[in-house]
Amino acid sequence: MRAGTLLYAQSxxxxxxxxxxxxxxxxxxxxxxxxxxxxxxxxxxxxxxELLDTSALSNAQVRALAHTPGGAxxxxxxxxxxxxxxxxxYERLIEVMRAHGVRWFLYxxxxxxxxxxxxxxxxxxxxxxxxxxxxxxxxxxxxxVVTDCCPGxxxxxxxTAVSVAEAALDVAxxxxxxxxxxxxxxxxxxxxxxxxxxxxxGKTADEAPHLILFPEIPFDEAGFLExxxxxxxxxxxxxxxxxxxxxxxxxxxxxxxxxxxDAFGHSQLGGVGPLIAAMVKDRLGLxxxxxxxxxxxxxARHLASETDLAHAQAVGKAAVEYALRGMNGMMPVIRRLSDxxxxxxxxxxxxxxxxxxxxxxxxxxxxxxxxxxxxxCRRYLQPLIRGEAPVPYQRDGLPRHLRQALPQIEQCLPxxxx
Amino acid sequence: MRAGTLLYAQSxxxxxxxxxxxxxxxxxxxxxxxxxxxxxxxxxxxxxxELLDTSALSNAQVRALAHTPGGAxxxxxxxxxxxxxxxxxYERLIEVMRAHGVRWFLYxxxxxxxxxxxxxxxxxxxxxxxxxxxxxxxxxxxxxVVTDCCPGxxxxxxxTAVSVAEAALDVAxxxxxxxxxxxxxxxxxxxxxxxxxxxxxGKTADEAPHLILFPEIPFDEAGFLExxxxxxxxxxxxxxxxxxxxxxxxxxxxxxxxxxxDAFGHSQLGGVGPLIAAMVKDRLGLxxxxxxxxxxxxxARHLASETDLAHAQAVGKAAVEYALRGMNGMMPVIRRLSDxxxxxxxxxxxxxxxxxxxxxxxxxxxxxxxxxxxxxCRRYLQPLIRGEAPVPYQRDGLPRHLRQALPQIEQCLPxxxx
Numbered sequence: 001m002r003a004g005t006l007l008y009a010q011s012x013x014x015x016x017x018x019x020x021x022x023x024x025x026x027x028x029x030x031x032x033x034x035x036x037x038x039x040x041x042x043x044x045x046x047x048x049x050e051l052l053d054t055s056a057l058s059n060a061q062v063r064a065l066a067h068t069p070g071g072a073x074x075x076x077x078x079x080x081x082x083x084x085x086x087x088x089x090y091e092r093l094i095e096v097m098r099a100h101g102v103r104w105f106l107y108x109x110x111x112x113x114x115x116x117x118x119x120x121x122x123x124x125x126x127x128x129x130x131x132x133x134x135x136x137x138x139x140x141x142x143x144x145v146v147t148d149c150c151p152g153x154x155x156x157x158x159x160t161a162v163s164v165a166e167a168a169l170d171v172a173x174x175x176x177x178x179x180x181x182x183x184x185x186x187x188x189x190x191x192x193x194x195x196x197x198x199x200x201x202g203k204t205a206d207e208a209p210h211l212i213l214f215p216e217i218p219f220d221e222a223g224f225l226e227x228x229x230x231x232x233x234x235x236x237x238x239x240x241x242x243x244x245x246x247x248x249x250x251x252x253x254x255x256x257x258x259x260x261x262d263a264f265g266h267s268q269l270g271g272v273g274p275l276i277a278a279m280v281k282d283r284l285g286l287x288x289x290x291x292x293x294x295x296x297x298x299x300a301r302h303l304a305s306e307t308d309l310a311h312a313q314a315v316g317k318a319a320v321e322y323a324l325r326g327m328n329g330m331m332p333v334i335r336r337l338s339d340x341x342x343x344x345x346x347x348x349x350x351x352x353x354x355x356x357x358x359x360x361x362x363x364x365x366x367x368x369x370x371x372x373x374x375x376x377c378r379r380y381l382q383p384l385i386r387g388e389a390p391v392p393y394q395r396d397g398l399p400r401h402l403r404q405a406l407p408q409i410e411q412c413l414p415x416x417x418x
Numbered sequence: 419m420r421a422g423t424l425l426y427a428q429s430x431x432x433x434x435x436x437x438x439x440x441x442x443x444x445x446x447x448x449x450x451x452x453x454x455x456x457x458x459x460x461x462x463x464x465x466x467x468e469l470l471d472t473s474a475l476s477n478a479q480v481r482a483l484a485h486t487p488g489g490a491x492x493x494x495x496x497x498x499x500x501x502x503x504x505x506x507x508y509e510r511l512i513e514v515m516r517a518h519g520v521r522w523f524l525y526x527x528x529x530x531x532x533x534x535x536x537x538x539x540x541x542x543x544x545x546x547x548x549x550x551x552x553x554x555x556x557x558x559x560x561x562x563v564v565t566d567c568c569p570g571x572x573x574x575x576x577x578t579a580v581s582v583a584e585a586a587l588d589v590a591x592x593x594x595x596x597x598x599x600x601x602x603x604x605x606x607x608x609x610x611x612x613x614x615x616x617x618x619x620g621k622t623a624d625e626a627p628h629l630i631l632f633p634e635i636p637f638d639e640a641g642f643l644e645x646x647x648x649x650x651x652x653x654x655x656x657x658x659x660x661x662x663x664x665x666x667x668x669x670x671x672x673x674x675x676x677x678x679x680d681a682f683g684h685s686q687l688g689g690v691g692p693l694i695a696a697m698v699k700d701r702l703g704l705x706x707x708x709x710x711x712x713x714x715x716x717x718a719r720h721l722a723s724e725t726d727l728a729h730a731q732a733v734g735k736a737a738v739e740y741a742l743r744g745m746n747g748m749m750p751v752i753r754r755l756s757d758x759x760x761x762x763x764x765x766x767x768x769x770x771x772x773x774x775x776x777x778x779x780x781x782x783x784x785x786x787x788x789x790x791x792x793x794x795c796r797r798y799l800q801p802l803i804r805g806e807a808p809v810p811y812q813r814d815g816l817p818r819h820l821r822q823a824l825p826q827i828e829q830c831l832p833x834x835x836x
Contacts, residue, residue: 010591013592014587014588014591014592041594041595044594044595068587069584069587069588070584070586070587070588070590070591071587071588071591071592072591073591074590074591074592074594075591075592076592076594076595076596077592077595077596078595158815161815161816162720162816162817163714163718165816165817165819166487166488166714166717166718166719166720166817167712167713167714167717168488169432169486169487169488169489169717169819170432170487170488170489170713170716170717171713172488172492173428173432173488173489173490173491173492173493174431174432174489174492174493174494174495176459176462176492176494177459177462177494177495177496178494178495179713182713200814200815200816201816274692289712289713290710290712291710291711291712291713291714292708292709292710293709293711293714294585294707294708294709295585295588295589295597295600295707295709296581296584296585296709296711296714298588299584299585299587299588300581300584301584302580302584302721303720303721305815382814382815385814385815385816386813386814386815387815388811388815390808393806395804396618396800396803396804397576397579397618397723397800397803397804397805397806398579398580398583398618398619398803399580399583399584401583401587
């Protein structure tokens with residue numbers, strides 16, 4: 001047994017398969033006889049010295065992580081600033097890790113966490129503390145650079161494509177005397193990957209979704225309404241997928257530029273979906289329905305993609321291997337070898353190349369008219385939603401989830417004041 | 419082969435399993451060598467003499483109806499009025515059926531369709547036209563009387579319970595630094611059955627959903643906000659399930675009594691979910707997210723309940739048997755024989771007892787404080803979401819749906835002017 005402990009923490013928004021990554025990390029560490037601590041609520045748990053002992057999990061429970069959505073140990077939305085601005089926090093992190101013999105730190109998150117892991121790896125060197133920091137990718141937004149795709153995205157993409165396909169059959173059946181336009185709002189504040197995934201639901205121009213509104217394309221209200229009008233005239237109904245991040249010409253979010261307070265002075269928390277729906281109703285006089293799946297799209301483990309699950313587990317396993325090899329400041333990422341048949345492998349990438357960058361949809365993935373995806377985009381997205389990853393169900397009809405509170409390691413440092 | 423044709427029509431909102439009923443009808447009729455016509459877009463298709471020939475479907479395609487959501491032949495929201503007010507329409511229906519040798523009419527819908535089928539059965543007798551009218555139950559709202567439950571409800575209920583359980587894990591993982599309150603809006607304009615189904619997601623007081631807002635209980639804003647506050651203090655977060663039909667003391671829908679026009683003069687199509695969310699944010703200052711699944715909850719065939727699918731197929735099969743036995747004005751309904759183990763059978767009920775009634779949640783199903791379900795309710799609901807009914811997936815990761823346009827029978831009557 002090597003001397004040292006591995007610390008794993010989750011960061012930012014969860015996905016349907018981030019716990020599958022956690023399970024793969026624990027399994028790989030166990031194979032190497034390395035004890036694994038998990039930080040409660042991400043980096044906050046490290047600052048507070050709230051470290052959970054994963055050895056309390058049986059092997060069966062570790063396997064159950066693979067079909068449990070959410071973040072099993074808690075996560076947080078906390079972004080550390082520069083080493084200068086947040087030096088006390090970085091030093092506390094090192095102090096906590098030193099106190100618990102942590103030699104390997106795995107941070108499972110997006111851009112921000114890659115940045116934190118990178119800074120921590122640098123500071124550890126300065127302090128001559130032997131720590132290997134590895135970033136582990138995760139985000140439903142699919143907006144990390146370097147990696148071909150992000151674990152978590154494929155399942156959210158599959159949820160989106162399947163939900164749009166199913167709801168479109170509903171709308172098609174009722175359109176003559178009921179809803180003519182259905183608006184589906186996807187996540188993706190800065191990049192249109194999830195709205196693009198809706199495009200997988202249909203293959204021909206007359207199949208839903210008929211229109212996609214990407215954050216990458218400034219919203220043209222008149223042009224959009226004309227598209228809706230002609231689609232309804234041609235097909236009988238129109239299904240629209242819209243990204244929450246849709247912006248106007250001036251760069252403002254459409255969801256923000258509309259009235260934010262209702263007649264009674266309440267905040268309007270309506271996303272862009274209901275706003276687009278209201279626009280269609282008011283300007284075209286068509287009956288409209290809308291959906292905002294919100295968290296459902298990133299927690300629907302019951303509808304996860306097999307490809308995505310495999311990615312999530314592969315990066316977890318590779319992260320442990322990189323850590324043990326001392327590949328400080330690296331992240332295992334997905335490299336695509338071919339589209340058809342879909343082949344991929346995990347390769348190391350430098351956190352410095354990934355941190356603080358954002359991958360938007362490339363122009364060649366968006367149809368010339370701006371309202372749909374291209375064949376190149378379809379070729380990219382298609383393998384990511386492929387395959388099913390069924391969950392075990394209980395006799396009561398609900399999925400079986402791991403719900404195990406872990407014991408916290410005894411604290412030995414003064415409490416963190418933050 | 420008996421002389422005569424069976425006509426099947428779908429009515430009102432679709433469900434995840436209404437096509438499974440259609441498939442069972444066609445299979446049972448084929449067994450009896452009875453040809454089946456399907457009306458395009460429900461009763462409208464009968465008025466217009468738009469009748470589809472289901473003999474074009476192979477047996478495999480008929481089986482595929484069981485895993486295809488939406489309404490395969492189209493449906494409509496058209497309610498016929500009294501025999502006096504709409505006599506011309508009723509007589510046209512008889513005329514079309516007579517022209518095509520229809521001896522058996524199966525109308526698959528809710529309250530309104532039961533009423534239409536009943537009136538038609540009466541008029542046929544008056545006209546001395548040998549027609550047997552059978553109602554076939556279907557509604558995600560579960561609000562038909564006499565029957566223990568309605569085909570379509572169990573699957574929507576399962577979708578709701580599973581989605582709430584999955585999203586709750588998301589919220590729990592992030593609550594410390596992100597969303598504290600999550601609001602889930604269910605369908606059910608007049609009865610709280612689907613909001614009650616959310617209650618199956620958790621078993622203890624600290625498990626989500628922590629609060630349910632039923633249309634049967636007038637909304638008490640101050641009391642509700644206090645419940646949210648204490649739940650967040652105790653659990654760390656709060657998941658609220660709210661029925662779209664939530665009403666204030668004066669009987670008005672909460673969704674309607676709030677501002678219906680935004681600052682820019684657009685209609686606010688926000689449902690009650692975003693309104694409740696805004697209330698929590700404004701009054702309690704808590705970060706909140708909300709979801710409105712809308713049509714997803716009634717078209718998610720990928721997450722259907724095995725019990726519900728069995729109900730849907732059983733009423734389809736029984737409807738054909740009742741029709742052939744000449745049980746005019748009847749509907750096959752579900753009778754529950756025992757809760758544990760769950761046993762049920764299909765029995766005939768009179769349309770006259772079902773038409774135009776509505777089944778609300780009984781008082782003993784709602785917890786004394788008005789914010790949750792009782793053990794009796796759980797015992798009732800539990801079997802309805804039990805069992806899975808997996809769908810076949812294509813290689814592209816999407817469910818395989820039947821998408822087959824049927825040939826229309828040649829018309830022989832003057833066009834319907836309506």
